[in-house]
Amino acid sequence: MTDELADRGVLSTADRRRGSVRASMTLVHGFLLVGLVVAGLGPLLWLAKAAVTPTQDTLSQPFALWPNGIDWANLETAWNDIHIDQYFLNTIWVAAGAWFFQLLIATTAGYALSVLRPKYAPILNALVLATLFIPAVVLLVPLYLTILDPPVIGTSLLNTYWAVWLPAAANAFNILLVKRFFDALPREVFEAAKTDGAGPFRVFWSIVLPMSKPILGVVSVFAVIAAWKDFLWPLLVLPDPAGQPLSVRLPAVQSQTELDVFLAALAISTLIPVVLFLLFQRLFLRGAGLGGAVKG
Amino acid sequence: MTMTTDPEVAEAAEDRPPAPRPVPEHRKRRRTPMTWIRGGGLSNLAFVAPMLVVFAVFSWGPIVQAVVMSFQKTNLVSPPVFVGIDNFVRVLSDPNLGTAVLNTLYFALLALLFGFPLPLLLAVMMSEVGRGKGLYSALAYLPVVIPPVVAVLLWKVFYNASPDGVFNTILGWVGIPPQPWLQSSATVMPSLVLEATWAAAGGAIIIYLAALIAVPPELYDAAEVDGAGIWRKIWHVTLPQLRGVLFIMLILQVIATSQVFLEPFLFTGGGPNNATLTILLLIYRYAFQNSLGGAYGEATALSLMLAIFLALLSWAYFKLTERWSTN
Numbered sequence: 001m002t003d004e005l006a007d008r009g010v011l012s013t014a015d016r017r018r019g020s021v022r023a024s025m026t027l028v029h030g031f032l033l034v035g036l037v038v039a040g041l042g043p044l045l046w047l048a049k050a051a052v053t054p055t056q057d058t059l060s061q062p063f064a065l066w067p068n069g070i071d072w073a074n075l076e077t078a079w080n081d082i083h084i085d086q087y088f089l090n091t092i093w094v095a096a097g098a099w100f101f102q103l104l105i106a107t108t109a110g111y112a113l114s115v116l117r118p119k120y121a122p123i124l125n126a127l128v129l130a131t132l133f134i135p136a137v138v139l140l141v142p143l144y145l146t147i148l149d150p151p152v153i154g155t156s157l158l159n160t161y162w163a164v165w166l167p168a169a170a171n172a173f174n175i176l177l178v179k180r181f182f183d184a185l186p187r188e189v190f191e192a193a194k195t196d197g198a199g200p201f202r203v204f205w206s207i208v209l210p211m212s213k214p215i216l217g218v219v220s221v222f223a224v225i226a227a228w229k230d231f232l233w234p235l236l237v238l239p240d241p242a243g244q245p246l247s248v249r250l251p252a253v254q255s256q257t258e259l260d261v262f263l264a265a266l267a268i269s270t271l272i273p274v275v276l277f278l279l280f281q282r283l284f285l286r287g288a289g290l291g292g293a294v295k296g
Numbered sequence: 297m298t299m300t301t302d303p304e305v306a307e308a309a310e311d312r313p314p315a316p317r318p319v320p321e322h323r324k325r326r327r328t329p330m331t332w333i334r335g336g337g338l339s340n341l342a343f344v345a346p347m348l349v350v351f352a353v354f355s356w357g358p359i360v361q362a363v364v365m366s367f368q369k370t371n372l373v374s375p376p377v378f379v380g381i382d383n384f385v386r387v388l389s390d391p392n393l394g395t396a397v398l399n400t401l402y403f404a405l406l407a408l409l410f411g412f413p414l415p416l417l418l419a420v421m422m423s424e425v426g427r428g429k430g431l432y433s434a435l436a437y438l439p440v441v442i443p444p445v446v447a448v449l450l451w452k453v454f455y456n457a458s459p460d461g462v463f464n465t466i467l468g469w470v471g472i473p474p475q476p477w478l479q480s481s482a483t484v485m486p487s488l489v490l491e492a493t494w495a496a497a498g499g500a501i502i503i504y505l506a507a508l509i510a511v512p513p514e515l516y517d518a519a520e521v522d523g524a525g526i527w528r529k530i531w532h533v534t535l536p537q538l539r540g541v542l543f544i545m546l547i548l549q550v551i552a553t554s555q556v557f558l559e560p561f562l563f564t565g566g567g568p569n570n571a572t573l574t575i576l577l578l579i580y581r582y583a584f585q586n587s588l589g590g591a592y593g594e595a596t597a598l599s600l601m602l603a604i605f606l607a608l609l610s611w612a613y614f615k616l617t618e619r620w621s622t623n
Contacts, residue, residue, distance in 0.1 A: 008513045009424050010529050012520055021526070028421050032432050036418075039494060040435035044442070046462070047450055062462045101350075109347035118340040124348075131355050135606060137555055137576055137599045141583050141592050142358035142365060148372070151353060170355040175347070200339040231445050231558060236584065247445040251562055254449065263453065266446050277441040281434055288437065288502040 044274065051075065051267035055260040074264035082253055084246070084265050091228060091245035091269075097161050098227035099220055101169035106219055107212075110178030111204050115190060125179075131172045140232075143167055147237050163237035168227065174219050181215035182208065218287045221280065228273055366597040371590060383597035387582075393598075395570050396578040399560075402485055403574065404553040411493040411500075412549060416542070418497070419504035420534065433505060437498040444495060448562040451491045452478070455563075478563055481571035488559045488572060500545060504538065511537040543617045551606055575602055 015021050050058050054071045061067060078084050109128070113121050147163045148156050157163040185208065193203050209216070231247045238244050241252070246269045254262055277284050332338075366383055368376040387393060422432045439447065454462040455477035464474040477487045515533045524532060535542075557576040560566055566573040566581075575598065583595035 008516060009508065009511075010420070010516060010526060010534055011424055012516065014520075015526060025425065029425055029428065032418070032421055032425065033428070036432055036435035040438040040498070043447075043450060043454075044438065050453075059456075059458075060460050062460065062465055105347050105350055108343045112340060112343035112347070116336065116340050116343060118337070118344070124344065127356065128347075128351065131351070131359070133607070134359055135551070135555060135599075135603045137579060138362050138596070138603045139355070139358045140579070140599065141590075141595045142361035143354060144583070145361070145365075145370075145372075145592065146353065146358055151357075166350055167354040170350045172355075200336060200343070204343070225441075229443050229445075232561075232580075247443055250445055250449055259453070263450075266450055269446050270442050273441050273443060274438070277438070278434075284441070285433060285437060285502055288440075288499055 044270065047263060047267050047270065050260070051264040053260060053263075055258055058259060058263065071260060074260045075268065077261045078264040078268060082257060082261065082265055084268055086242070087244060087246045087249040088268070090243055091247070094161060094164050094230075094234065094245045095224045095227035097165040098168040099223040101165045102171055102174055102223040103216065103219060105169040106171070106174035106178045107204075107209065107216070109175045110182050111208055113175070114179045114182035115185075115203070115208065116200060128172045128175050131170075132176070139167075140236075144236055157237070159238055159240045159243055161238075161243070164227070164230070164234055167233070168223070168230075174222070177219060178212070178215055181212055185211055217283050221283055221287045224276075225273070362596045362600060365593055366600050368593055370592045379593070383593040384601070387594050387598045387601070390578075392570070392573060392578055396573050396575045399485070399570075399572060400554055400556065400574045400576075403489060403556055403572075404550055406486060406489040407492060407553045408546075408549065410489060411496060412546065414493065415497045415500035416504055416538075419501045419508060420530065422501070423505055423508040429505075433502060436501045439495050440498040442495075444558055445562065447495050448491065448559060451494075452563060455487055479568065481568050484564060484568060484571050488556075488563055491563075492553075492556070492559055503541065503545065507538050507541040508534070543613075547610055547613050551610065554602070554606060 011021065011025075016025070046062075049065065050062075052070045052072055052074055053066060054068060057064060057066070057068055109124075112118070113125050113128075147158060147167075150157055157166075189207060189211075190203055193207050198206070229247065230245075234245055235248045238248065241249065244252075250265060250269060253265070257265070365376070367378060367380060369379045369382070370376040418436065422429055422436075425432070442450075456462060456464070457474065457476045457479045458464065459468065459474045461474070461477075463477065467474065476483055478484050511534060515537065516529055519529050519533050555576050556574050557580070560572040560574050560577050561580070564572045566577050579595050579598050579602075582591040582598065584590065
C-alpha cells in the first residue's frame with residue numbers, strides 16, 4: 001500500500017525540473033535520511049552498542065565506541081542471571097495465546113455476523129461496535145475484579161495466562177476488520193459450496209479462512225504486537241514474577257541490576273520485535289495504514 | 297430471540313411429524329425448535345457462542361459493572377454497599393484531582409503542539425521524494441516496533457541528568473548546558489512528551505502516507521492550470537484533501553493522550569513533586585496503590601467521569617467539524 005507510488009504528488013514534472021526545487025528536494029532527501037536514521041535507527045544502534053559496553057564507559061563516555069573493550073558477558077549475564085530467558089518464554093507464551101484467542105473469536109464472530117447472519121446479528125453487531133467507544137480505562141477495575149472472581153468457574157484467574165488471553169480476545173476492532181473483509185468475499189462461492197453439500201463448518205474452514213489470509217495476517221500482527229507491548233494489564237493480573245512477561249519484569253529488575261546488564265536485557269527484549277518487523281515489513285506497514293483507513 | 301427460517305425450510309418442516317414441544321403459533325409461520333435447528337440455528341449459535349461468552353464476561357459485563365461500582369463502596373472483604381454519589385464527591389474533593397487534570401491537559405497540549413504537525417510534515421516530504429520512500433517509512437516506523445516499556449526505560453537512560461548523560465552530551469556538542477530532564481518539574485513534562493512523540497510518530501506517518509497516495513492527481517493538474525505554485529498546491533489541495541483523516545487523527549490523539557499512563561508511571565511515578573501525576577495515574581493509585589485497600593469505587597467513578605468527558609468532547613468535536621466539512 002505504501003510502496004506504490006501515486007502518479008504524481010504536489011510536485012509536477014515541470015516543478016521538478018526547476019533548479020531551486022531540485023536543490024530543495026536534495027535538501028529534503030538529506031534531512032529525511034539524516035533525521036530518520038538518527039531518530040529511528042540511532043537509539044537502537046546505541047542500545048546495541050551499550051549492551052556490550054561496561055557500565056563505567058556508558059556512563060562517562062556514552063558515545064565512545066568501546067574505549068575499554070567489548071563486554072560480551074553482559075548478554076550472558078542478562079540471559080541467565082536476570083532470567084531473561086524465562087521472561088522471554090513467558091512473553092512468547094502470552095503473545096501466542098493472545099494471538100490464538102483473538103483469531104478464534106474474530107474469525108468465528110466475523111463469520112457468524114457476515115456470512116451466517118442469524119436474525120439477531122444486527123443486535124450483536126451493534127453491541128460489539130459500542131464497546132469501541134468505551135475507553136479501556138473504564139474496564140480496568142471491573143475487569144480486574146472479574147479476574148479475581150470470574151462467574152461460573154468460581155476460582156480466581158489471577159496468575160494464570162487466561163487472565164491475559166481472554167480479555168484480549170474481547171476485541172471489537174478485530175471483529176470489525178474481519179467482518180468487513182468477509183463482507184467483501186463473493187457470496188456465490190459459499191452458495192456453490194452449500195449446493196455441493198458443505199455445512200457451515202466446512203464452508204468456514206475450507207473456503208472462508210483460506211480466502212482470508214491477508215486479513216488474518218493483519219489481525220495476527222496486531223495481536224502479537226499488542227500482547228508484546230502490553231504492560232499495565234499483565235502487571236495487574238500476573239503478580240507472580242515467575243510468570244511475568246518481559247514488559248512487566250524489566251522495570252521491576254531495573255533497580256537491582258547493573259546498568260550494562262540491564263541495557264543488555266533491553267537489547268535482547270527489542271531484538272525479536274525488530275527482527276519480526278524487518279521480516280514482515282510490508283504486513284506491518286499495511287496493517288498500520290489499514291488502521292488509519294478504518295479510523296478514517 | 298426470534299427464530300425464523302427460510303421459507304423452503306419451513307415448508308419442508310410442514311410434512312414432518314410435530315416436534316415434541318411446539319412453540320405457540322406466532323403469525324402464520326410455524327416455528328419449533330426443530331425448524332430452528334434445521335434452519336441452521338445450532339451452527340449459528342456454535343459460531344456466535346465463543347464471542348458471546350468472551351464479550352459478556354470480559355467486556356459488556358465489566359462496562360455495566362463499572363457504572364454500578366461507581367455508586368458502591370467495594371472492598372472485596374465485605375459485600376458492596378450502595379453509597380449514592382459519595383464516590384464522585386470524594387474524587388471531586390481530592391486535592392490531587394486538580395493537579396492531575398492540569399498535568400494531563402498540559403501533556404495533551406504539548407503532545408498536540410509537537411506530535412501533531414511533525415508526522416504530517418514528514419509524511420508530505422516523504423511522499424514527494426519518490427525513491428527511498430520505502431526505506432524512510434521503515435526507518436520512521438522502527439520506534440513504533442520497539443516495545444513501549446523498553447523505549448521508556450531506554451530513554452530514562454538517555455535522560456540521565458549528569459553532564460555525561462546521552463542527551464546532555466549531545467547538547468554539549470552544540471554548546472547547550474546540561475538539562476535536568478526528568479529531575480525538575482519544569483522540564484519533566486516536555487521530556488515525557490518528547491519520548492511519547494518519538495514513539496508514536498511512525499504510526500501517524502504511515503497513515504498520512506496512505507492518505508496522500510489517495511489524493512487524486514487531477515486536482516494538482518487543475519491547480520497548476522490555475523497557476524498555483526508549490527505552497528498553494530499544498531495549502532489548497534493537499535491539506536483540504538487530508539482534512540478527513542486529520543480531523544480523525546486529532547481527536548484520536550486527544551483521546552489517547554488524555555489517558556497517558558505508561559510514560560509518567562515508568563519515567564517518574566508521578567514525580568517530581570506530583571508534576572507528572574496524570575488522571576490515569578490517579579485512578580491507578582486509588583485502585584492499586586492504596587494502603588487502606590483498593591478504593592475501587594473512587595477509581596471507577598473517576599474513570600467514568602473521564603470517559604463521559606471524552607465522549608462529550610468527541611461529540612462536540614464531530615458536530616463542529618461536520619459543519620466545517622460541509623461548508
